[in-house]
Amino acid sequence: xxxANHSVLIGVSALFMFPVIYMFFTAVQSNDQxxxxxxxxxxxxxxxxxxxxxxxxxWRYLWNxxxxxxxxxxxxxxxxxxVAYAFSRIDWRGRNVVFLLVLSTLMLPTQVxxxxxxxxWAKQFHDWTGIQFIGTLRPLIIPSFFGDAFxxxxxxxxxxxxxxxxxxxxxxxxxxxxxxxxxxxxxLAKPAIVAVALFNFIYAWNDFYGPLVxxxxxxxxxxxxxxxxxxxxxxxxxxxxxxxxxxxxMLPVIVIFFFAQRVFIEGITLTGVKG
Amino acid sequence: xxxxxxxxxxxxVVFTAGPMxxxxxxxxxxxxxxxxxxxxxxDNYRYMFGRLTLNGQPNQGDPYFWTSVRNTFWIILVxxxxxxxxxxxxxxxxxxxxRGVNGYRTLFFMPSMAPTVGxxxxxxxxxxxxxxxxxxxxGHLGISGPLWFFDPTWAKPALVVLGLWGIGDAIVLYLAGxxxxxxxxxxxxxxxxxxxxxxxxxxTFPMLTPVVFFTLIIGIIDGFQYxxxxxxxxxxxxxxxxxxxxxxxxxxxxxxxxxxxxxxMGYASAMAWILFVATMVLTAIxxxxxxxxxxxxxxxx
Numbered sequence: 001x002x003x004a005n006h007s008v009l010i011g012v013s014a015l016f017m018f019p020v021i022y023m024f025f026t027a028v029q030s031n032d033q034x035x036x037x038x039x040x041x042x043x044x045x046x047x048x049x050x051x052x053x054x055x056x057x058x059w060r061y062l063w064n065x066x067x068x069x070x071x072x073x074x075x076x077x078x079x080x081x082x083v084a085y086a087f088s089r090i091d092w093r094g095r096n097v098v099f100l101l102v103l104s105t106l107m108l109p110t111q112v113x114x115x116x117x118x119x120x121w122a123k124q125f126h127d128w129t130g131i132q133f134i135g136t137l138r139p140l141i142i143p144s145f146f147g148d149a150f151x152x153x154x155x156x157x158x159x160x161x162x163x164x165x166x167x168x169x170x171x172x173x174x175x176x177x178x179x180x181x182x183x184x185x186x187x188l189a190k191p192a193i194v195a196v197a198l199f200n201f202i203y204a205w206n207d208f209y210g211p212l213v214x215x216x217x218x219x220x221x222x223x224x225x226x227x228x229x230x231x232x233x234x235x236x237x238x239x240x241x242x243x244x245x246x247x248x249x250m251l252p253v254i255v256i257f258f259f260a261q262r263v264f265i266e267g268i269t270l271t272g273v274k275g
Numbered sequence: 276x277x278x279x280x281x282x283x284x285x286x287x288v289v290f291t292a293g294p295m296x297x298x299x300x301x302x303x304x305x306x307x308x309x310x311x312x313x314x315x316x317x318d319n320y321r322y323m324f325g326r327l328t329l330n331g332q333p334n335q336g337d338p339y340f341w342t343s344v345r346n347t348f349w350i351i352l353v354x355x356x357x358x359x360x361x362x363x364x365x366x367x368x369x370x371x372x373x374r375g376v377n378g379y380r381t382l383f384f385m386p387s388m389a390p391t392v393g394x395x396x397x398x399x400x401x402x403x404x405x406x407x408x409x410x411x412x413x414g415h416l417g418i419s420g421p422l423w424f425f426d427p428t429w430a431k432p433a434l435v436v437l438g439l440w441g442i443g444d445a446i447v448l449y450l451a452g453x454x455x456x457x458x459x460x461x462x463x464x465x466x467x468x469x470x471x472x473x474x475x476x477x478x479t480f481p482m483l484t485p486v487v488f489f490t491l492i493i494g495i496i497d498g499f500q501y502x503x504x505x506x507x508x509x510x511x512x513x514x515x516x517x518x519x520x521x522x523x524x525x526x527x528x529x530x531x532x533x534x535x536x537x538x539x540m541g542y543a544s545a546m547a548w549i550l551f552v553a554t555m556v557l558t559a560i561x562x563x564x565x566x567x568x569x570x571x572x573x574x575x576x
Contacts, residue, residue: 037411116294146286206390
């Protein structure tokens with residue numbers, strides 16, 4: 001019975017891994033071999049990666065993607081921790097109603113706000129500040145400093161589980177909410193904060209719609225997702241180079257995932273099952 | 276309290292509520308970003324549902340609106356049930372072995388974290404009608420495979436397969452749900468002589484309904500916004516956006532084209548509001564019917 005279970009599961013695993021394995025081996029094949037559908041590279045053409053770096057400015061796109069993912073993660077963590085605290089550890093009238101409002105924005109399709117926001121960044125925000133926003137990473141990064149519904153939700157779920165007795169001690173000493181947040185909640189909630197940070201980093205790294213809307217006009221500001229979506233059609237490159245480029249893009253995500261998979265699995269479970 | 280809340284409050288007003296009201300206003304205007312918005316009343320909505328052109332001349336209306344609605348419902352009605360069934364079945368397989376569950380779970384979960392752009396690139400290669408490994412493999416079996424992304428009948432099924440590759444997050448949820456089912460429920464029903472199907476029908480499935488409900492709602496919201504995979508597969512195959520023969524023209528793809536290719540900001544805003552209303556209505560219907568079929572309790576709350 002155990003053998004039967006494992007053989008079915010190994011078969012399913014093979015199906016899940018098949019695209020990744022094909023991507024990896026095709027990335028180091030020659031042009032001609034990539035068109036045969038054969039799996040094992042003969043010969044291994046490691047120089048494909050160098051060719052990709054030569055064909056498009058990978059370093060710049062990597063840097064842009066890293067800036068977007070890194071800065072928006074900093075923004076989300078800094079803004080959502082105090083907000084989640086206000087929704088879980090401070091009592092005030094109307095808290096549940098306002099929290100429902102936060103949750104309802106989770107259901108809001110991106111498209112509804114993306115059009116007016118694009119117009120605001122292009123016109124009003126630009127006129128008021130004199131700063132250029134379209135064609136830069138700014139419209140993608142700035143909003144993350146003002147809260148993100150999913151992150152607030154996940155942090156709040158975790159903050160709720162911290163026992164009241166732990167914060168009472170600081171209360172007795174005359175400490176305010178800032179002290180409680182800083183000395184009790186943040187140290188205890190490190191796993192949840194790490195989960196929020198990693199989710200946001202990967203979300204931004206993978207994000208396509210936002211960068212496509214704001215960066216399509218300026219090649220120098222593009223992220224890897226936008227640059228790669230047009231890689232094959234613009235550069236008329238072969239499949240081996242396309243797969244090599246896809247691998248460069250996906251590798252950081254795969255590496256982060258393998259080091260932090262527990263964090264992701266616990267985060268997904270926290271939002272889905274206990275919601 | 277207000278100090279703690281202020282980042283969200285500011286963000287909500289400036290980046291969510293304000294823009295929504297603006298977009299409602301734009302939906303009643305003609306606006307191309309160059310000249311200022313011109314009030315045209317309900318004309319955008321009339322054009323959308325097929326009674327008027329943008330300039331007020333009587334006509335058939337938007338020729339692709341209903342195409343995009345049909346395509347979107349197709350991908351949700353076919354893709355979402357398959358997603359739920361496969362995720363549930365795989366999670367049930369994962370509860371069987373005593374060892375190695377974490378290893379399998381890692382492998383199944385990983386693709387759901389992969390960037391949609393990268394995944395779409397890989398699948399366009401795998402599904403290449405001539406040189407791709409899938410049709411090469413089918414060829415060895417003596418089957419001549421379809422043209423996939425180059426055939427209007429087979430382009431959406433190819434995207435469904437791509438979607439199934441990313442069901443790992445749902446598998447994790449179903450697995451967590453399954454591990455929460457109290458063992459004594461199975462013992463009780465086994466004493467009454469229930470077979471495997473009855474155990475599933477009367478214990479496992481009812482206990483999983485909260486997770487089914489959650490994946491259903493998320494799946495519908497995401498399905499209405501289905502964009503990345505359709506857009507990237509089109510730019511990678513060299514087809515026009517939405518092609519072959521508009522079979523991949525999903526609602527959000529058409530909305531994006533209206534807004535950021537043709538700069539019909541007013542019309543695109545109207546489409547966005549219809550999308551918003553449709554999402555709200557479907558979610559509300561699901562919430563209302565959930566009392567009849569979603570079972571809370573047994574560790575899931």
